[in-house]
Amino acid sequence: MSNSNATQVEEILSTARTLRSELGTDLHEQLVEAVYSTAARIADLAVTKPGEKARLTLDRTIDRLVTSRLWGFPIMFLLFALMFWLTISGANVPSGLLAWLLIDTIYPLLREGAAAIGLPWWLWGLVIDGMYLGTAWVVAVMLPPMAIFFPMFTLLEDFGYLPRVAFNLDWLFKKAGAHGKQAMTTMMGFGCNAAGVIATRIIDSPRERMIAILTNNFALCNGRWPTQILIATLFIGSLVPAYFAGLASAMAVVGVAGLGVVLTFVIAWVLSRTVLRGQVSTFSLELPPYRPPRILQTLYTSVIDRTLLVLWRAVVWALPAGALIWLTANIHLGGRSVAEHLISLLNPVGLFVGLNGVILLAYVLAIPANEIVIPTVLMLTVLVTGATGVGQGAGVMFNLDDTNQLMSLLNAGGWTLLTGVNLMLFSLIHNPCSTTIYTIYKETGSAKWTAVAALMPVALGFAVTFLVATVWRALAG
């Protein structure tokens, strides 16, 4: 910029400063007022309003119901319970079909094919037993629930129900020192925590956004539902008469998810009173009109944008994880596999908090994706118990359909009811998966906060399981 221009600029700026002080402090309001009154005048000319009667009353009636103090919460609870129930029960059949196709049909073919062309055992072990089987498991377990849950969620969103949920939950989050919009990001977290963390961008205040990011992990994500359901079925369902088992285990799962929501509020409350102190920002949330959801378009976008995207991410992580699991089980040091060494190392800690070494190792190996926790646990249990006649061999991830067989396998591995309960708790309260951790780093840009987000839940998880184990043992005498 030339010198004379720079002088001119400073002159303009100083004139502006002088004029501003002459005009007084309400200048901003005057400007806004000028815009508003012009807008009002033009709108008045262009818009013909009908009589009050023609006002659409259906929207208002629905709103009065779903945001009412009395009915708001029960309706919300029922709606989401229905959605989860449909997801859990509806996913079983397609999951079984996919497992049959990918694991029972294609997998043996691949093995035969590998044997026929004479591949060395370690190569097909790594690729087929490790990578393919791990990925197949993730696809079979994850795809059906996501393909059911995400479209339902998107339909609710398209209809306009989500802002009403935020409206209902606003006061709770505010009490906890967090932002009311966190209700929506928590909801997204039930689908996928990484998606939930990205969704926190809707929160303007950095402080409240950080709270939302740090607590999103307590929303029980898709990848953890299978663990919850299986363990609840095995350990909780067997406590009650058979005709009652389904309901009891479903309630146990919903209870764990509910505990996650409670933890979200508690941790948000603690954070906002310690390291993330500050004002709760108010926001005006516009309740948009209800719109008839566009079913086909919603199905299309939720399958493309959400389901396949999340699935692809899981597959990308499952490939190396499957290879790693196979390697730890098949590389031997001093007569024992690496996995066995690690398990005996972790066992004292695990047993101390009412879990075991197998579970802890599974959680370390399964950092890339929560979905593979259960297959890894089973595979490692077979390895340490030396059980024969189940599964396909060392380091091969598999799924047992027969619950009796599963139960006897776990009993052989030293599992008790306490192990089951604590596994459900630890599955809720542990570090986020690596994708979520990476997303947190990208969103916060801070290694420190990313570390907090990763380590805080693990510490909490150990504290909670230890507490439960201690009380349990005291009561059991």
Add this chain to the structure above:
Amino acid sequence: MTTPTMGATAAGCAACPIHNVANLLKLGVTMDNWNFVVALAGNPNTGKSTVFNALTGLRQHTGNWPGKTVTRAEGGFEYRGHRYKLVDLPGTYSLLAASPDEEAARDFILFGRPDVTLVVVDATRVERNLNLVLQVLEITDRVVVCLNLMDEARRHGLEVDDRTLARELGVPVIPASARYREGLDRILEAVSDVATGQFVCRPRRIQNEPSELKRAVADLTTRIASAFPGLANTRWVALRLLDGDERIIQAIRQGELGELGSVVPSEMATPEAAHLGSV
């Protein structure tokens, strides 16, 4: 590809409005060598993303809640032989830069120098939406207003007269229901007319400030105009300076504003609001 080549079909049909949508070639994320940049602005939840998807053929996720679009989305389309880059800005209620969203939207309209700013307006909430339109009109005069959600307005029994709006605002106002793809043809036509200069907007500028303020604005406007000849929105800059807007003070010091005057909004405008992506 089996898409119609523009040269062959457009020549005969270009003048015929019926064929406008047929002339639309959705380019998705292909947007190299664009001729014009179109910014998509509007209040939250007015259907910006729906309009964006309809024009680009992309599937930017749309949802019925305010604040859905958290990242800037870009896409391309081709119409009547020109290639357009469409930038979906975050939804805002004003451009006073009170929040990161508002700042991002404003900076793009100001420094990104879009050839056309398409403001999507909710036909059921005209008054509140006009606040934003009027603020956009202060910054740029190349504006097309899309009066969206006309179906909902009808459902509510509201009658919105687009011609009165167009006359009062001095820019094209197109009634539409983007969800049902109504009005897209006329939006394309208007955007193309404004982009190519076939239609010259005469935007309304706010005139009802108190007289003291008016005098101050006039004084400052004259000074700015002489320092930055060619700057189109001197009045708006004067208002921002009077309001003590730090971003604009910084822009004027560092010469960013001077550049706006010296370059004609043109075919190779490169968006400078790079931080928009980090909102």
